[in-house]
Amino acid sequence: MISSCCCFLCLLFFLCHFLVRFSICSFADCLPLLLLSLLIAECASRPLYTLPSLAKAGTKKPLQTSRPFNVAHRGANGEFPEETAPAYMVLHPFTKLCPVSLRPMYLLLQRAIEEGADFIESDILSTKDGVLICHHDVNLDDTTDVADHKEFADRKRTYEVQGMNMTGFFTVDFTVEELTTLGAKQRYPFRDQQYNGKFPIITLDEYIAIALDAPRVVGIYPEIKNPVFINQQVKWADGKKFEDKIVATLKKYGYKGSYMSKDWLKQPIFIQSFAATSLVYISNMTDSPKVFLIDDVTILTEDTNKTYNEITSDKYLDYIKPYVVGIGPWKDTIVPVSNNRLTTPTDLVARAHSRNLQVHPYTYRNENQFLHSGFHQDAYLEYDYWINKIGVDGLFTDFTGSLHNFQELTSPLPKLQ
Numbered sequence: 001m002i003s004s005c006c007c008f009l010c011l012l013f014f015l016c017h018f019l020v021r022f023s024i025c026s027f028a029d030c031l032p033l034l035l036l037s038l039l040i041a042e043c044a045s046r047p048l049y050t051l052p053s054l055a056k057a058g059t060k061k062p063l064q065t066s067r068p069f070n071v072a073h074r075g076a077n078g079e080f081p082e083e084t085a086p087a088y089m090v091l092h093p094f095t096k097l098c099p100v101s102l103r104p105m106y107l108l109l110q111r112a113i114e115e116g117a118d119f120i121e122s123d124i125l126s127t128k129d130g131v132l133i134c135h136h137d138v139n140l141d142d143t144t145d146v147a148d149h150k151e152f153a154d155r156k157r158t159y160e161v162q163g164m165n166m167t168g169f170f171t172v173d174f175t176v177e178e179l180t181t182l183g184a185k186q187r188y189p190f191r192d193q194q195y196n197g198k199f200p201i202i203t204l205d206e207y208i209a210i211a212l213d214a215p216r217v218v219g220i221y222p223e224i225k226n227p228v229f230i231n232q233q234v235k236w237a238d239g240k241k242f243e244d245k246i247v248a249t250l251k252k253y254g255y256k257g258s259y260m261s262k263d264w265l266k267q268p269i270f271i272q273s274f275a276a277t278s279l280v281y282i283s284n285m286t287d288s289p290k291v292f293l294i295d296d297v298t299i300l301t302e303d304t305n306k307t308y309n310e311i312t313s314d315k316y317l318d319y320i321k322p323y324v325v326g327i328g329p330w331k332d333t334i335v336p337v338s339n340n341r342l343t344t345p346t347d348l349v350a351r352a353h354s355r356n357l358q359v360h361p362y363t364y365r366n367e368n369q370f371l372h373s374g375f376h377q378d379a380y381l382e383y384d385y386w387i388n389k390i391g392v393d394g395l396f397t398d399f400t401g402s403l404h405n406f407q408e409l410t411s412p413l414p415k416l417q
Helices: 002-021 027-043 093-097 103-110 150-155 204-212 227-233 242-252 262-266 276-282 314-323 348-354 379-390 400-410
Strands: 069-072 119-126 132-134 157-161 164-168 219-224 271-273 290-294 326-329 394-397
Touching: 069 400, 119 204, 119 242, 132 204, 132 242, 157 227, 204 219, 204 242, 219 242, 219 276, 227 242, 242 276, 271 276, 276 290, 276 314, 290 314, 314 348, 326 348, 379 394, 379 400, 394 400
Parallel strands: 069 119, 069 394, 119 219, 219 271, 271 290, 290 326
Antiparallel strands: 119 132, 157 164
16 A cells, blocks of 8 residues: 555656646646645555545444443543534644645545544534524633624623623624634633634534544534523524424434434434423434433522532432433532542432433543642543542543543453454
8 A cells, every 4th residue: 555655656746847847837736736645645654534425334433332432522622622623523734735626635535533532522502593503602702702803892792691690792692604703712721722713613513514524433412502591592483492403403414313222323422401401302302312411519400490419319310310311410519529639429320320321420631720639630540530430431521532542541442353
């Protein structure tokens, strides 16, 4: 393979030299051929994966189900601005240099899901004109450059969101066309800032396309985000609700089937929400598995006016069990923290498992600011504790690569023949 590519590479360089030497064409005219030759040279050293649009059905590497799921929390947002296309997939840095005529080919050969995630996770919100987008906050201030856009200065509003007044720029006051002019930025100042402003907000359709275009089976993990607020502020012409629109989009792309069914394994999905009423509401629309998210036990839920302490009671777990396959608790709800040290674990995981509910806690982050002191600034020790001592079934992580590397060291997947 490599020797053949090298011969072809030499031939292309010779051809370009010949064309320029005898004034048949200019160097600029030969640039596409030169870039193509560089592409071939690089690809010779790596495996090429067939994309689904070109592959026969069933040729993609299946989803692993033998170890806890690696969930890319808002994508690999430890490296890229959260919930942007690069946070979900890798594009080679030479892509922008490639001539427009060759760019589609270049993207085909370079696209790959970020660092081994089993699922890519995203929060789903709506624009003013009812387009579903991927963005964590209903407020745009913290993770976009909206404040730098003087043309939108008059869009600042104050809304009540989950019982609190919030002032800023909100997704529900912008059309999708307007939102795509904004650039995403890193949430945390201690993370890499070089990509700030370079990538736009993406739509739910684009997020799904990234998963479906992956070279292996990769699941999606969309969240019905702030449904109470969105349903108050956005009205669809057909009278449908926010939840209806999300489910309709998922169905449009073929997402269906109960957990571990043939259909589900083909296109894996978990639908998540902090609003239990939304999960109950969509239960008659789709059999795709659902996960109920759990926040700090002192916080009120947005839809029931109960605290998450009440929500984690045996009575409520029994109530929600018919509608969900798992829960997604904040880590400190499972193991409380005092003075940055873990205390005695609660019995939440055991009570969930006794009801055959999976447990997918959030969020695992590599930085010292987030690692509790008992882990000695070692993310692998944290993964080991949660997987092997607490016994969780999936992990939401900002650093997909570190979790993947840990799992490959401790529970490697069998190599395909």
